[in-house]
Amino acid sequence: MNKKIRWITETAIMLALLVTLQALTKGFGQLVTGSFVNAVLAVTVLVAGLGSGITVALVSPVLAYLLGIAPQILTVPAIMVGNTVYVVLLHLICGRKVTVVNRVIAWVVAAAAKFAALYAIVVGLICGVLADSLMAAGTLKEPMLKALPATFSWPQLVTALIGGAVALLIVPVLKKALKKYFIKKKGSPLGSLFACYFEKPRSMLKTLSVARRRYLLFISRSTCCRILLHWAAVIRPLKGACR
Numbered sequence: 001m002n003k004k005i006r007w008i009t010e011t012a013i014m015l016a017l018l019v020t021l022q023a024l025t026k027g028f029g030q031l032v033t034g035s036f037v038n039a040v041l042a043v044t045v046l047v048a049g050l051g052s053g054i055t056v057a058l059v060s061p062v063l064a065y066l067l068g069i070a071p072q073i074l075t076v077p078a079i080m081v082g083n084t085v086y087v088v089l090l091h092l093i094c095g096r097k098v099t100v101v102n103r104v105i106a107w108v109v110a111a112a113a114k115f116a117a118l119y120a121i122v123v124g125l126i127c128g129v130l131a132d133s134l135m136a137a138g139t140l141k142e143p144m145l146k147a148l149p150a151t152f153s154w155p156q157l158v159t160a161l162i163g164g165a166v167a168l169l170i171v172p173v174l175k176k177a178l179k180k181y182f183i184k185k186k187g188s189p190l191g192s193l194f195a196c197y198f199e200k201p202r203s204m205l206k207t208l209s210v211a212r213r214r215y216l217l218f219i220s221r222s223t224c225c226r227i228l229l230h231w232a233a234v235i236r237p238l239k240g241a242c243r
Contacts, residue, residue: 010048014040015056015063022060022069030155031162038086038111038163039170045087046094046171053091057083074139075148078121086114086160094168103168111160122152 018040025033037060045053061079064070070079087110094106126134127148134140 007049007051011044011052011055014044014048014052015059018044018056018060019063019067019069022064023067026069030151031159034155034159035162035166038114038160039166040163041083041087042090042110042164042167043171043174045091046167047174050088050091053087054084057087072144072148074126074134074144075122075152078118078126078152081121082114082118082156085117086110089113090164107161107164107168111157111164114160115154115157118152118156123149 018037021036021040022033025036041053041057044056058080061070061076061083065073065076070076089110090106093109094102126140127145131140131145135142135145
């Protein structure tokens with residue numbers, strides 16, 4: 001499959017999944033939503049690669065703001081920086097040589113670095129050095145000045161740790177499942193989901209069941225929103241991969 005098409009497909013799936021999870025879990029509080037966000041970011045960079053991870057890290061806060069999920073425009077650049085730091089460190093430490101030690105180091109360092117970046121930008125810069133000028137311009141309100149330090153302090157570290165831990169547990173199982181159940185092609189495993197549609201190798205298609213073959217052809221033609229609606233149908237057959 002064409003590398004550009006594969007990259008677009010992988011990135012679109014993970015970006016749509018992240019924004020959807022943000023919207024669905026918004027009412028459950030920061031700990032739940034933040035943990036889901038960090039888990040998706042980590043899975044994206046470790047499975048789909050650094051390019052997809054950085055793209056999702058940068059675009060998702062903007063989409064969240066435009067959709068009304070993240071109401072504070074002042075925090076969008078800070079979240080973009082924090083997300084990027086998170087995925088880059090995960091990739092550098094754990095992306096190539098995956099060992100238990102690397103996983104633990106990547107988990108702790110990436111979470112701590114994201115927390116430090118967000119705290120420095122939001123609490124130190126926006127609510128500290130630039131607070132007076134922003135309030136004078138009407139960009140920063142008094143309630144926001146009190147709420148932002150609490151939001152971008154220790155909860156960011158906790159959600160980054162929870163999301164990273166979940167992702168590091170899921171990724172090995174997910175990679176194994178994708179390699180076992182779908183066509184093995186060069187590149188990241190997510191791209192193999194769509195290889196049968198774009199290249200249509202008959203010999204490989206014959207190795208798949210009729211139901212899975214039809215489903216792969218269907219989702220390869222679908223938009224991101226339709227793919228998300230059928231996400232459960234993809235995950236369900238993967239559960240038997242480790243049996």
